[in-house]
Amino acid sequence: MALVLSVMNIKGGVGKTTTAISLGSFYSLKGNRVLMVDLDPKATLTHSLIDTSAVLFKEGIYNTLIYGQQLPVISLREKLFLSPGSMRSCVLDQYEFEKVSIGLQRLVSSVAKDYDLIILDTSSYPSVIFQAACVVSDRIICPVRADYASAMALDQTFGIIAGIRPIDVIFVQHDFREKHTAQMESRIRDDHREAVLSSVVRRNVALSECMAERKSIFEYRPDSAGAIDYSSVAAELFERISESFYR
Numbered sequence: 001m002a003l004v005l006s007v008m009n010i011k012g013g014v015g016k017t018t019t020a021i022s023l024g025s026f027y028s029l030k031g032n033r034v035l036m037v038d039l040d041p042k043a044t045l046t047h048s049l050i051d052t053s054a055v056l057f058k059e060g061i062y063n064t065l066i067y068g069q070q071l072p073v074i075s076l077r078e079k080l081f082l083s084p085g086s087m088r089s090c091v092l093d094q095y096e097f098e099k100v101s102i103g104l105q106r107l108v109s110s111v112a113k114d115y116d117l118i119i120l121d122t123s124s125y126p127s128v129i130f131q132a133a134c135v136v137s138d139r140i141i142c143p144v145r146a147d148y149a150s151a152m153a154l155d156q157t158f159g160i161i162a163g164i165r166p167i168d169v170i171f172v173q174h175d176f177r178e179k180h181t182a183q184m185e186s187r188i189r190d191d192h193r194e195a196v197l198s199s200v201v202r203r204n205v206a207l208s209e210c211m212a213e214r215k216s217i218f219e220y221r222p223d224s225a226g227a228i229d230y231s232s233v234a235a236e237l238f239e240r241i242s243e244s245f246y247r
């Protein structure tokens with residue numbers, strides 16, 4: 001049965017999708033079957049992995065959640081799969097939480113036996129599907145930048161998700177040269193203590209470039225700082241979750 005991780009933070013542009021792709025790619029390269037599900041109507045995960053001009057995705061997960069249709073899944077390479085997102089999932093906000101939550105639980109149950117890991121990439125606002133994702137997840141991954149606005153958004157995110165599932169906070173887009181970064185890092189570590197991983201992901205332009213190339217950092221620049229940092233993060237995270245990883 002798959003372990004389910006949600007990547008969440010109501011701060012936009014913080015690095016959720018980059019983290020979802022990097023972790024998904026890393027764990028699949030280590031031999032796990034990984035499904036990444038794009039729950040964000042903006043569908044950045046989808047645009048960052050496949051040429052969406054060649055294939056039009058109108059429905060994404062909408063029909064699966066609301067009408068119980070089979071989940072659309074694309075094979076990206078060996079052991080790595082994507083369920084594409086679409087603007088249509090905005091409509092999910094018009095439904096009751098119960099309906100969406102039951103739909104997501106049914107969706108996860110229907111594919112859980114086929115994968116070792118399911119990663120849900122979420123939007124930057126607490127939509128109905130965002131809240132449903134909290135409930136269906138085994139753990140919640142919160143990428144955060146060490147700046148004031150991100151610290152505020154992290155507190156707000158904790159206000160929504162705290163106490164639901166174990167949370168793993170990961171510093172991303174880190175710049176060790178900035179004094180403000182060091183100050184905010186220590187403040188966030190003080191506030192969230194053991195939730196915060198010791199490994200951090202530095203700001204690294206290859207992580208931006210690889211999105212445009214529709215590759216993970218491990219395929220685009222396996223020797224880059226981004227690849228090295230996400231490997232360390234994935235290894236530390238794996239230690240935290242190893243008890244439940246191969247259930």
Ligand SMILES: Nc1ncnc2c1ncn2[C@@H]1O[C@H](COP(=O)(O)OP(=O)(O)O)[C@@H](O)[C@H]1O
Pocket residue numbers: 011012013014015016017018019044124172173174201202203204205206207208209211226
């Ligand atoms: N560690 C990093 N170093 C440099 N650029 C990054 C890093 N992490 C993310 N980015 C870039 O920041 C932008 C936002 O990242 P993204 O993962 O889409 O954020 P979110 O999903 O939280 O909105 C993208 O252009 C991405 O390539």
Ligand SMILES: [Mg+2]
Pocket residue numbers: 016017018040044045121122
């Ligand atoms: Mg995103």
